[in-house]
Amino acid sequence: MESLDLIIRSHRVVTPETIEPASVHIRDSIIVALAGWDEAPSHVALVDAGDAVVMPGLVDTHVHVNEPGRTQWEGFATATRGAAACGVTTLVDMPLNSIPPTTTQAGFAAKRAAAQGQCWIDVAFWGGVVPGNTPELAFLLAAGVRGFKCFLVPSGVEEFSHVTEANLREAVPELSARGSVLLVHAEVPEPIENAAASLVGSNPQDYQTFLRSRPRASENEAVALMVRLCRETRARVHIVHLSSADTLPLLRAARDEGLPLTVETCPHYLTFAAEEIPDGATRYKCCPPVRERENREQLWGALKEGVIDMVVSDHSPCTPALKLEETGDFLQAWGGIAALQFTLPVMWTGAQARGFGLRQLTQWMSGAPAQLAGLDKRKGRLARGYDADIVVWHPEKEFKVVPEDIYFRHKLTPYTGMNLRGVVEATYVRGIKVYGQGQFIANTPGALLTS
Ligand SMILES: [Zn+2]
Known part of the structure; x- marks a missing residue:
């Protein structure tokens, strides 16, 4: 097996064709394979998301x-x-x-x-x-x-x-x-x-x-x-x-x-x-x-x-x-x-x-x-060759929108006070974890997509 940087696996991985247990294999910021759930060699860093949804x-x-x-x-x-x-x-x-x-x-x-x-x-x-x-x-x-x-x-x-x-x-x-x-x-x-x-x-x-x-x-x-x-x-x-x-x-x-x-x-x-x-x-x-x-x-x-x-x-x-x-x-x-x-x-x-x-x-x-946006050769799906842009989230969990939890600049939104379903656990941009459980992790790894 080729060397890998990271594996993210879950019992609910969403691909264009199906939702199934799988492991997403990532190398150099790209998805190199969608493999079986148990295909996770012990020397590779593993994020086991359990039953959380893993989605593009x-x-x-x-x-x-x-x-x-x-x-x-x-x-x-x-x-x-x-x-x-x-x-x-x-x-x-x-x-x-x-x-x-x-x-x-x-x-x-x-x-x-x-x-x-x-x-x-x-x-x-x-x-x-x-x-x-x-x-x-x-x-x-x-x-x-x-x-x-x-x-x-x-x-x-x-x-x-x-x-x-x-x-x-x-x-x-x-x-x-x-x-x-x-x-x-x-x-x-x-x-x-x-x-x-x-x-x-x-x-x-x-x-x-x-x-x-x-x-x-x-x-x-x-x-x-x-x-x-x-x-x-x-x-x-x-x-x-x-x-x-x-x-x-x-x-x-x-x-x-x-x-x-x-x-x-x-x-x-x-x-x-x-x-x-x-x-x-x-x-x-x-x-x-x-x-x-x-x-x-x-x-x-x-x-x-x-x-x-x-x-x-x-x-x-x-x-x-x-x-x-x-x-x-x-x-x-x-x-x-x-x-x-x-x-x-x-x-x-x-x-x-x-x-x-x-x-x-x-x-x-x-x-x-x-x-x-003409980005469909690299963004928008979990598939081999695509950027490892991934959200891990819990569709069954609920939360209430409160201004203190808002990260965009001004906290005025019509959603305040609503109870919503779906809690994001982690967000990965090209294989880099940028957000997890209320914390921002990697410092501004975002790229400007001008080519
Ligand atoms: Zn507009």
Whole structure:
């Protein structure tokens, strides 16, 4: 037997094909074999995880780290610690909310410099498409961004402008010629602008007021636009954080037609319901908004069916002051939910209650997002030749979310006080233990994935 660095074994090892007793053999940060449970030579370091689940680390392709420029909102050190504590072993940073945004070569260089040496897990980057930056796109790709994100409505920050259909018609050929993917925040402005008049005199602390301000039509029209562009150009399109279930028939038809279109949703759309959000609880505010209970259950159905491919966090924190908890004004508060550290237990709690299993969870949270970011040759599954990115966790154990246990920068999250199923025991990044039982172990071994 070739020399090994480490063996991690358990009675429940999750692979794309099965869940079974096995030992994961690791050498030079790579999985070199999935062997029988008892194939563990005595001279090799052994982690016997017993009955704990051994699963590929999660790949979270939707994280706003905000550094440099808005590091007081979140930063690489804190975000990647929160991620590691939840079994996330790779995150892909969004191109906006940092200053500068990742829309130019200089912006990307500043981003990489800020991240260097601070990361507890592996980190990759999305670039941005904004009006006028088409000449930058090929250079950003060559420098290692995994694809591009754009907005069809104002993004919330002035340095990252939204695009029109005309802007897209300029940028999309640049991307499709290079096989790159366009991630789209799918809301268009007109229905939102039209809704504004009906809000006059409404109570801004009432969640229903906010919900009416971001109508389903805004998402429905945006998704229709992107399906049309995808059909016309055959460019790879990815819809981020889908909320409106009205779009599902159109998306189902697009999938059946074979268009190169993928879709994500987020744990908050699958967990919360508009009917249950308390007055003034701006920690639940995000765009597009969390909608009704019936909408939520349709999203779960779309995951089951494969119309929605994946679930990622859209971790988008800000300083507590910007959440306006004192006034509880949903219309003025910053939109974004902080939850990076809880995606695994939140999703497992919801998935298990609806009859889903661990292999589906792994596909939604590791396999599919790795593929979106073009990392699927090395991330997202336990198999020979893959990076030894592993989470060891207990699906039967429960815990309560309390602010003191949160590692990301600000402790304001709508999950506070919830009882969740699924406790992470340890997280390994390329065979290095970074987190175990509430402790951070190896010091920032995360790599920047730019090639
Ligand atoms: Zn986002």
